[in-house]
Amino acid sequence: xQQVKQNSPSLSVQEGRISILNxxxxxxxxxxFLWYKKYPAEGPTFxxxxxxxxxxxxxxxxxxxxxxxxxxxxxxxxxxxxxxSAVYFCAGFLTGGGNKLTFGTGTQLKVEL
Amino acid sequence: xxxxxxxxxHEVTEMGQEVTLRCKPISGHNSLFWxxxxxxxxxxxxxYFNNNVPIDDSGMPEDRFSAKxxxxxxxxxxxxxxxxxxSAVYFCASSLQHSxxEQYFGPGTRLTVT
Numbered sequence: 301x302q303q304v305k306q307n308s309p310s311l312s313v314q315e316g317r318i319s320i321l322n323x324x325x326x327x328x329x330x331x332x333f334l335w336y337k338k339y340p341a342e343g344p345t346f347x348x349x350x351x352x353x354x355x356x357x358x359x360x361x362x363x364x365x366x367x368x369x370x371x372x373x374x375x376x377x378x379x380x381x382x383x384x385s386a387v388y389f390c391a392g393f394l395t396g397g398g399n400k401l402t403f404g405t406g407t408q409l410k411v412e413l
Numbered sequence: 414x415x416x417x418x419x420x421x422x423h424e425v426t427e428m429g430q431e432v433t434l435r436c437k438p439i440s441g442h443n444s445l446f447w448x449x450x451x452x453x454x455x456x457x458x459x460x461y462f463n464n465n466v467p468i469d470d471s472g473m474p475e476d477r478f479s480a481k482x483x484x485x486x487x488x489x490x491x492x493x494x495x496x497x498x499x500s501a502v503y504f505c506a507s508s509l510q511h512s513x514x515e516q517y518f519g520p521g522t523r524l525t526v527t
Contacts, residue, residue: 306455332514343417343504343518344456389456393514399444400469401516405455 303327304392306404313411319377321407323390326371330392334401335364335375338387347388348375380411415439417519419505425525431493434522437486438507446516447480447490448504456504462488463510495526 305324313319325333331352336344350357350364350373357364363376377384390404418437426432438445446461460470465482473480477496482488492499502523506516 334514341520343506343520345518346515349514391514399446399463399508399510399513399516400458400461401446401514402458403448403456405453 302404303402304390304404306390306407308407309405310408310410313380313409315382315411315413316379319375319380319384319409319411321375321377321388321390321409323373323375323404324371325373325390325392327392327394327402328368328371329394330402331395332393333364333366333373334391334393335362336389336391336403338389338406344389377409380409382411382413385409385411417505417507417517419503419519419522421522422520423523423525425527426495427527428496429494430526431491432495432499432524432526434490434503434505434524436488436490436505436519438488438505439517440486441509442507442517443485443510444508444513444516445482445488446506446508447488448506448518450502450504450521459490492524495524497526500524500526 334349335347337347338344348362366373387406389406391401420435447459448456459472460480462482480490502521504521506518508516
């Protein structure tokens with residue numbers, strides 16, 4: 301049962317434009333959602349989070365939006381830069397669930413010059 | 414400060430052989446996680462430990478997989494016998510135990526079973 305789904309395996313965006321990465325989930329008990337970023341030959345690194353009681357969290361060029369009724373979240377990157385090219389993983393976190401993260405399958409973002 | 418250390422970085426082995434992956438978590442972190450990354454399933458949690466005790470191993474695919482954490486600074490993931498379908502990148506991650514969603518990942522071990 302895939303509780304967190306990223307239906308777009310890849311996305312290509314021009315430098316300077318907005319990148320929008322999408323994520324859907326089925327477990328309404330998650331109380332935080334996270335985005336992790338992964339470069340080739342490296343482990344994923346934490347990027348940004350959002351509490352389930354919020355609908356938006358912003359950190360510089362990165363903004364995450366949460367729509368609980370639709371069980372959908374998205375990561376907006378604006379403006380996109382070539383260094384943003386990476387795989388982005390969405391994850392759900394359940395407090396009291398033992399620190400377990402449930403990850404999606406990832407979206408490969410390519411920012412072109 | 415050193416991050417999570419994994420060894421080896423690459424492992425190529427023949428089907429049927431035993432494989433042991435190693436992990437040293439960040440000092441002071443008391444939760445440790447083993448993940449497997451594949452194209453089809455993304456990042457799957459295999460097992461995690463809190464204070465060296467296995468908490469949830471429901472993600473371990475089969476009895477061929479086992480993991481240990483003999484002390485706070487070392488963990489192993491063993492596959493015996495290995496099969497070609499075990500080929501993947503295996504990540505170790507650590508975090509502070511108390512409800513921390515920020516996990517710190519190692520660079521991974523790329524395992525190829527021929």
